[in-house]
Amino acid sequence: MAFLLRRLGFYFGAFFVAITLNFLIPRLMPGDPATRILLSLRGKLRPDQIDAIRKTYGFSGSLWDQYLQYLWRLAHFDFGISTVNFPEPTASLLFYAAGWTLVLVGAATTLSFGIGITMGIWSAWRRGGFFDTFFTPINVMLNAFTPAVVALLLWYAFTMQWPIFPLGRAHEMNLTPGFNLETLLSVAWHAVLPVASIVIVSFGAWHLGMRNTMINLLNEDFVLLAKAKGLSDRRIRNRYVARNAILPQITSLALSIGFVLGGAFITEVVFNYPGLGKFTLNAIQTRDYSFIQAQLILLTMSVLVANLASDVLNVILDPRLRSAGRA
Amino acid sequence: MHRLRLLTLLATTALTAAAFATTADAEVIIRIAPVHTDAHVENYNPYNLTGPHAYVQDFAYEPLWIDNVWHPDNDFPALATSYEVGADLKSVTYHLREGVKWSDGEPFTAADVVFTFNYAKAHLDFPIGYDIYNAEKDTGSIVDVVAVDDHTVRFELKTADSLARLNIGPVFPLPEHIWKDIADPVNYANPKVVATGPFTEVRDFSRNAFKLCKNPLYREAAEVKVDCIEYPQLSDNLQVIAAITNGDLDWATDGITDPEITYASKSPDNHYWLPPDAGTNLQLNTTKAPFNNLEFRKAMSMAIDRGTLVDIATFGLTTPAEYPIGEGMFYKDWIDTAALAPYQYLMTYDPEAAKKVLDDAGFVDKDGDGWRDNPDGTPIAFKMAVPAGWDDWVNTLQTVSENLQDIGINGEMETPEEGAWFDNIPTGNFDVYIMWTNLSSTPWFTYYSMFNPRSMVPGTLNEQAMHQMKIPGIEADLAAISATADVAVQKEKITSVMKQVAENLPVITLFSNPAWYEYSTRNFTGWPDESNAWARPNNPAGIHERVKVLLSLTPVAK
Numbered sequence: 010m011a012f013l014l015r016r017l018g019f020y021f022g023a024f025f026v027a028i029t030l031n032f033l034i035p036r037l038m039p040g041d042p043a044t045r046i047l048l049s050l051r052g053k054l055r056p057d058q059i060d061a062i063r064k065t066y067g068f069s070g071s072l073w074d075q076y077l078q079y080l081w082r083l084a085h086f087d088f089g090i091s092t093v094n095f096p097e098p099t100a101s102l103l104f105y106a107a108g109w110t111l112v113l114v115g116a117a118t119t120l121s122f123g124i125g126i127t128m129g130i131w132s133a134w135r136r137g138g139f140f141d142t143f144f145t146p147i148n149v150m151l152n153a154f155t156p157a158v159v160a161l162l163l164w165y166a167f168t169m170q171w172p173i174f175p176l177g178r179a180h181e182m183n184l185t186p187g188f189n190l191e192t193l194l195s196v197a198w199h200a201v202l203p204v205a206s207i208v209i210v211s212f213g214a215w216h217l218g219m220r221n222t223m224i225n226l227l228n229e230d231f232v233l234l235a236k237a238k239g240l241s242d243r244r245i246r247n248r249y250v251a252r253n254a255i256l257p258q259i260t261s262l263a264l265s266i267g268f269v270l271g272g273a274f275i276t277e278v279v280f281n282y283p284g285l286g287k288f289t290l291n292a293i294q295t296r297d298y299s300f301i302q303a304q305l306i307l308l309t310m311s312v313l314v315a316n317l318a319s320d321v322l323n324v325i326l327d328p329r330l331r332s333a334g335r336a
Numbered sequence: 337m338h339r340l341r342l343l344t345l346l347a348t349t350a351l352t353a354a355a356f357a358t359t360a361d362a363e364v365i366i367r368i369a370p371v372h373t374d375a376h377v378e379n380y381n382p383y384n385l386t387g388p389h390a391y392v393q394d395f396a397y398e399p400l401w402i403d404n405v406w407h408p409d410n411d412f413p414a415l416a417t418s419y420e421v422g423a424d425l426k427s428v429t430y431h432l433r434e435g436v437k438w439s440d441g442e443p444f445t446a447a448d449v450v451f452t453f454n455y456a457k458a459h460l461d462f463p464i465g466y467d468i469y470n471a472e473k474d475t476g477s478i479v480d481v482v483a484v485d486d487h488t489v490r491f492e493l494k495t496a497d498s499l500a501r502l503n504i505g506p507v508f509p510l511p512e513h514i515w516k517d518i519a520d521p522v523n524y525a526n527p528k529v530v531a532t533g534p535f536t537e538v539r540d541f542s543r544n545a546f547k548l549c550k551n552p553l554y555r556e557a558a559e560v561k562v563d564c565i566e567y568p569q570l571s572d573n574l575q576v577i578a579a580i581t582n583g584d585l586d587w588a589t590d591g592i593t594d595p596e597i598t599y600a601s602k603s604p605d606n607h608y609w610l611p612p613d614a615g616t617n618l619q620l621n622t623t624k625a626p627f628n629n630l631e632f633r634k635a636m637s638m639a640i641d642r643g644t645l646v647d648i649a650t651f652g653l654t655t656p657a658e659y660p661i662g663e664g665m666f667y668k669d670w671i672d673t674a675a676l677a678p679y680q681y682l683m684t685y686d687p688e689a690a691k692k693v694l695d696d697a698g699f700v701d702k703d704g705d706g707w708r709d710n711p712d713g714t715p716i717a718f719k720m721a722v723p724a725g726w727d728d729w730v731n732t733l734q735t736v737s738e739n740l741q742d743i744g745i746n747g748e749m750e751t752p753e754e755g756a757w758f759d760n761i762p763t764g765n766f767d768v769y770i771m772w773t774n775l776s777s778t779p780w781f782t783y784y785s786m787f788n789p790r791s792m793v794p795g796t797l798n799e800q801a802m803h804q805m806k807i808p809g810i811e812a813d814l815a816a817i818s819a820t821a822d823v824a825v826q827k828e829k830i831t832s833v834m835k836q837v838a839e840n841l842p843v844i845t846l847f848s849n850p851a852w853y854e855y856s857t858r859n860f861t862g863w864p865d866e867s868n869a870w871a872r873p874n875n876p877a878g879i880h881e882r883v884k885v886l887l888s889l890t891p892v893a894k
Binding site for chain 2: 091094095096097102105168169172176177178180182183185278279281283287288291294296
């Protein structure tokens with residue numbers, strides 16, 4: 010219990026540092042929203058118009074005043090109004106984008122984990138066999154690919170060269186999303202390429218991790234004992250070895266779930282997918298402080314919560330950790 | 337087994353998705369994306385320049401007059417049917433169109449125009465665009481606006497200005513009965529569009545797209561062949577070009593590097609035309625050495641291989657500039673080729689001649705480090721800045737840098753992040769910047785932005801006047817142009833301005849950028865093209881001709 014309390018205190022401290030940095034970093038970046046608008050207008054604005062844009066964004070008060078206001082609003086879950094997508098409340102944009110990111114990155118993480126773990130089990134079980142010697146090097150290679158290249162290649166190949174899949178978006182442009190088959194199919198169809206582009210570069214890591222842990226465990230005495238007892242291969246593989254080997258993978262899964270809300274900005278930008286990564290990138294480019302901050306807080310919270318969850322899980326699952334906490 | 341099931345599922349999904357895509361729609365809809373956005377928001381404020389203005393200006397809100405920048409004589413009356421410039425050039429009187437109604441049924445009158453001016457005066461942070469006279473600073477031009485009768489307004493000016501109509505004409509009057517109650521126009525989202533133009537009805541709003549549909553009260557509603565403009569959400573160049581390539585967009589004005597291969601070859605309906613647009617110059621910081629030396633600037637200009645810039649650095653999509661006048665050939669009707677011919681040598685690539693100019697002026701390598709130094713012996717080393725990612729201009733400066741190094745000048749390119757690059761413009765903390773020019777229907781505005789001494793105050797430097805060279809002769813000529821209505825005199829003065837630019841070289845002229853223009857004949861025909869160049873064919877905000885182009889299109893019978 011003391012161990013968990015100490016962890017809780019640590020997370021609270023980390024959260025406070027994070028929200029302070031979160032306030033400072035965007036303000037230390039050069040440039041302000043008004044100069045960014047110029048980008049899209051290359052010289053079509055007069056100076057008084059630029060000043061007007063700057064005023065539209067309402068920068069006022071000292072840094073300290075802004076900080077106090079920021080903390081106050083944070084305590085009330087008020088993220089303010091998006092300056093770039095005026096007059097949309099930042100919270101509504103944020104949750105809209107978070108929803109789509111959960112769909113995209115959530116599906117991709119689940120698929121990567123499922124595919125990677127399954128392949129890891131198989132290649133460890135028959136290590137040196139055809140499956141292992143063929144897929145393990147290929148997956149190592151795929152894992153080393155740059156997401157940007159994969160996303161662009163898939164995008165160019167299957168939307169431009171052979172236009173099978175839609176160019177982008179999360180669903181048909183004129184569809185009002187709802188809980189019905191039409192929405193579901195449209196969303197699934199639009200998610201094929203973006204999800205594939207993430208899965209291709211990420212399932213290899215799960216495969217390797219699972220394979221290595223499995224191989225270590227296969228040399229343990231309890232496996233020999235199980236074999237001696239005459240248990241079926243399938244039972245040994247799935248119930249004895251894989252079940253033990255998956256524990257460290259679950260810890261990493263908890264961490265990557267924490268990072269899901271970071272979005273997949275490359276994939277989202279390439280496929281015009283309305284996720285957090287794309288909105289955050291644009292918010293950074295346009296200095297939409299309220300959005301950047303809200304997104305970073307969301308991300309910080311989800312990472313901390315995921316960490317806390319994995320701590321708690323480990324304490325429950327592993328008695329050794331409990332005694333270490335007391336020492 | 338599992339794999340087979342997956343394939344079947346995918347195939348079924350594909351078929352279903354295809355079925356959705358072919359939903360019949362009897363309305364004539366044109367799809368354009370005049371501004372990039374990550375998500376649409378319900379803001380239709382015509383003077384919110386962060387994006388909403390791009391959707392409602394011109395199409396919903398009409399100005400008094402639409403200037404035709406390419407063909408100034410062939411301009412378009414809008415809310416006014418005619419105008420007169422006062423004999424003393426100190427007023428402009430507009431005769432407003434009679435019988436015009438706002439889309440909520442209220443009549444449009446002179447009172448709305450007067451209201452808009454007074455509203456602009458009361459809310460100086462709201463960019464309505466009138467050049468309002470400021471007595472304290474003695475800047476600006478329009479002193480007052482008077483309603484002579486219900487359909488006549490007179491703009492009164494501080495000083496004689498024959499060009500004031502170019503500032504007044506494009507302003508969009510606002511309906512007094514709506515805006516008089518709006519106290520904070522900058523932060524007003526204008527949820528209900530009340531305007532006089534052909535498209536005022538917002539429909540089917542979502543973050544992905546919305547439509548701006550026909551105004552039934554528009555005076556020529558019967559002749560409008562397009563039922564709705566649809567604005568799909570697209571967040572960058574790549575997506576806009578992809579969308580028009582695949583036929584998801586009808587009209588685009590986004591940059592494209594290899595139009596023949598990536599775009600035109602994909603469909604016989606995909607067309608493009610890249611007429612010359614704003615010029616590209618090097619802005620030199622003439623407040624410091626070596627750029628304060630005319631001979632040095634001359635040598636720079638002669639050392640640059642503009643052929644490579646046009647053909648290779650900018651992918652062959654730009655157009656050569658022929659004279660060192662700070663602008664390409666956009667104003668070709670104004671260019672007096674005979675008067676400017678003696679300066680053409682400054683635009684000709686001749687590194688040997690450039691070296692000789694430098695040698696003669698004392699720019700030689702004194703400290704033996706392999707680079708030329710200033711005549712006083714201080715070393716020359718400078719940076720030429722372009723934002724990272726502006727590929728054509730990055731290539732350009734790379735070439736320029738190599739050209740300069742060939743003649744012994746240590747000039748390097750730097751690529752700061754965009755924000756930092758913009759932030760440094762007003763400060764004057766720079767050596768060389770690559771820069772666009774401002775276009776208008778007369779070269780006056782281009783040169784006025786470049787040579788107005790008020791724009792040269794460090795701290796508030798304008799990007800056009802970064803060179804900070806005050807040339808009294810040019811200032812006098814520009815003043816003389818706005819003080820006369822005689823076109824012959826104006827042309828003569830413009831030639832004088834151009835000659836002085838060529839003689840002083842405050843900026844180094846490089847080339848003209850293309851006006852990006854891609855269009856699809858899948859749903860509409862009658863687009864302006866090289867043989868039918870009657871108006872600028874671009875659709876971003878600020879190109880007021882865009883509504884005329886849109887209305888001139890013929891829907892393809894389906």
